[in-house]
Amino acid sequence: xxxxxxSLVSRLRKLIGAGHYHPGERLGEEAVAEQFGVSRTPVxxxxxxxxxxxxxxxxxxxxxxxxxxxxxxxxxxxxxRGVLEGLAARRLAERGMPQDVAESxxxxxxxxxxxxxxxxxxxxxxxQWSDINSHFxxxxxxxxxxxxxxxxxxxxxxLPFAAADSIIIDSEDLAREFKKLQLAQFHHELIFQSLKxxxxxxxxxxxREHALIGLRYPELxxxxx
Amino acid sequence: xxxxxxSLVSRLRKLIGAGHYHPGERLGEEAVAEQFGVSRTPVxxxxxxxxxxxxxxxxxxxxxxxxxxxxxxxxxxxxxRGVLEGLAARRLAERGMPQDVAESxxxxxxxxxxxxxxxxxxxxxxxQWSDINSHFxxxxxxxxxxxxxxxxxxxxxxLPFAAADSIIIDSEDLAREFKKLQLAQFHHELIFQSLKxxxxxxxxxxxREHALIGLRYPELxxxxx
DNA sequence: ATCATTGTTATTGGATCCAAAGTAAAGGCT
DNA sequence: AGCCTTTACTTTGGATCCAATAACAATGAT
Numbered sequence: 001x002x003x004x005x006x007s008l009v010s011r012l013r014k015l016i017g018a019g020h021y022h023p024g025e026r027l028g029e030e031a032v033a034e035q036f037g038v039s040r041t042p043v044x045x046x047x048x049x050x051x052x053x054x055x056x057x058x059x060x061x062x063x064x065x066x067x068x069x070x071x072x073x074x075x076x077x078x079x080x081r082g083v084l085e086g087l088a089a090r091r092l093a094e095r096g097m098p099q100d101v102a103e104s105x106x107x108x109x110x111x112x113x114x115x116x117x118x119x120x121x122x123x124x125x126x127x128q129w130s131d132i133n134s135h136f137x138x139x140x141x142x143x144x145x146x147x148x149x150x151x152x153x154x155x156x157x158x159l160p161f162a163a164a165d166s167i168i169i170d171s172e173d174l175a176r177e178f179k180k181l182q183l184a185q186f187h188h189e190l191i192f193q194s195l196k197x198x199x200x201x202x203x204x205x206x207x208r209e210h211a212l213i214g215l216r217y218p219e220l221x222x223x224x225x
Numbered sequence: 226x227x228x229x230x231x232s233l234v235s236r237l238r239k240l241i242g243a244g245h246y247h248p249g250e251r252l253g254e255e256a257v258a259e260q261f262g263v264s265r266t267p268v269x270x271x272x273x274x275x276x277x278x279x280x281x282x283x284x285x286x287x288x289x290x291x292x293x294x295x296x297x298x299x300x301x302x303x304x305x306r307g308v309l310e311g312l313a314a315r316r317l318a319e320r321g322m323p324q325d326v327a328e329s330x331x332x333x334x335x336x337x338x339x340x341x342x343x344x345x346x347x348x349x350x351x352x353q354w355s356d357i358n359s360h361f362x363x364x365x366x367x368x369x370x371x372x373x374x375x376x377x378x379x380x381x382x383x384l385p386f387a388a389a390d391s392i393i394i395d396s397e398d399l400a401r402e403f404k405k406l407q408l409a410q411f412h413h414e415l416i417f418q419s420l421k422x423x424x425x426x427x428x429x430x431x432x433r434e435h436a437l438i439g440l441r442y443p444e445l446x447x448x449x450x
Numbered sequence: 451a452t453c454a455t456t457g458t459t460a461t462t463g464g465a466t467c468c469a470a471a472g473t474a475a476a477g478g479c480t
Numbered sequence: 481a482g483c484c485t486t487t488a489c490t491t492t493g494g495a496t497c498c499a500a501t502a503a504c505a506a507t508g509a510t
Contacts, residue, residue, distance in 0.1 A: 039465045048270050052277030054376050061472070063492065076373040083308040148301040148384065151279050156377060264495045286502065288462065
């Protein structure tokens, strides 16, 4: 197998997220163990972790089943990320942003600006934006200086489509995606601005709105071409 | 042992929460296994769960250590609960509160009112309030109708002092505690009011403020006797 | 004397075995 | 024929065994 180096949990996580297992499907320990060529022990350990992450749920007394994710679940996961990252942003604004964090955020904003300044989007730009985006969000969450908040966010990010860097990219319509990223970049700059001036409430609200960008804006941009 | 019926995770959770293990102390699988009279296997499983819950953290490549909780961590956990329960309340208000939920919340509010109406607090009332309180919060979270949100809250509640029903009771000063519960009851009624009228933003803010009642109000009440 | 290297020990990860519990199926009874 | 009971099988939980590895200690070299 190609990814023998990755841990069992992340491999399973990826498979579940990719919809490789049907939602509601029961996962037998023996079956999975055989599928990955390991014994039952590591599978049992992994299942407990995946259960806590919310990807698996107990199927009565008969082991675990793949958690089913509705559209509403995705929506909620994004909103949860919104309020949590909003909390992180507010904390950062209220406690004052350290110089190095400001520099780091400025750096990623500059990078985003340069990426979008050319006025259009290339296929190859997607990955770069994903990188920029996760560094921006990661810097804020990290600078909020609270393991509890960071853990809550990271746990939520284990849910499919919930993570900030899991923006659905529609390679078919790069023009529309460009508009979306332009808006996201604008959000980033506004958030940066409010963080710098210690506007906690504004930073929080902006962050919460920013989280929704993948949910609500596509339809909006679709209607107004 | 007296509590053989409880699962290993909850027993460990309780011990860790009670400070039975020193923060930062390394927990060996063998040692814990022997202490509980079981083999290493269930301990290993439990450790993975406790790790995800944030009570244990990996100690390098050498097993797990007891997570250390600072006062700031407790504060953050309470704020996280605030924003999450706030989200639940807003969802409930915006989607409209079903009749049965309104009746249930009204019931617990009535019970709280009757408990406090006598104007003072008895030692025995504490447990009853805890019951009322968790039912009130539980009803709202449940009625928000989102497993994602409910799970996020429940995971956060595993952290010591983060759960809504873990109000620190100072049996030495029941008069002050009475004031606190009076305020909490008032919060509950205001939240109920805003939920009924569909005031999402108000319900959310009230819920967030309500979460802080155990953190900030004691000092306030201490200064103003 | 200090540092590096090597050997020993402690501890975790993985595999296998056994027991317990639950489910499905087959057979018997009304 | 339908339902209940009993039996066989599947599957998970717990215990033990073995291997891999990291920490520790001791010994030797510079």
